[in-house]
Amino acid sequence: MELIADIFLVAGALGAGFYCYILSRRLSRFTDLETGVGGAVAVLSVQVDDLTRALEAAQATAGASGDSLENLTDRAESVAKRLELMVASMHDLPPAAQPAPEVKSPLGPIFRRHDSAGASQ
Structure with missing residues (x-):
């Protein structure tokens, strides 16, 4: 047994x-570094590094764009204030004279011939 x-x-x-x-x-x-999970981890690590650099570059660009946009907004606000003052000052001007209305002929347009001396025939 x-x-x-x-x-x-x-x-x-x-x-x-x-x-x-x-x-x-x-x-x-x-765990082989070329074909196994080790290789996949190595590739992902490189991609994470690349994405980190790209993200930092995008953040820097966004910060610069934000500063530029802030400057443009300040300029636009100052121009808007000046325009408001100009429009407010336009209310103080007297109204413009109304042009005389054109008299239209019931027959339509009339054409006259002028000679070289400028007198009409």
Whole structure:
């Protein structure tokens, strides 16, 4: 009976050893820096660095654009104040004389011929 138990114990140890060997090969392929997850992690790390640099550049550009927009807004407000003053001063001017209405002929336009001396015929 002990012999059978020893055989099963040796078989179990050999099975566990074979399983560990297969598992170590799979893990070495899994963590390979070229094709496995290690390679994917390395690529993602490089992409994160690139995105960080791009984000910093975008933030700097946005800050410069914000400053420029603030300056333009200040200029527009000062021009708007000047225009308001000009419009307010226009109320103090007398109204412009109304032009005389044109008299239209019921027959339509009349054409006259002028000679070289300028007198009409």
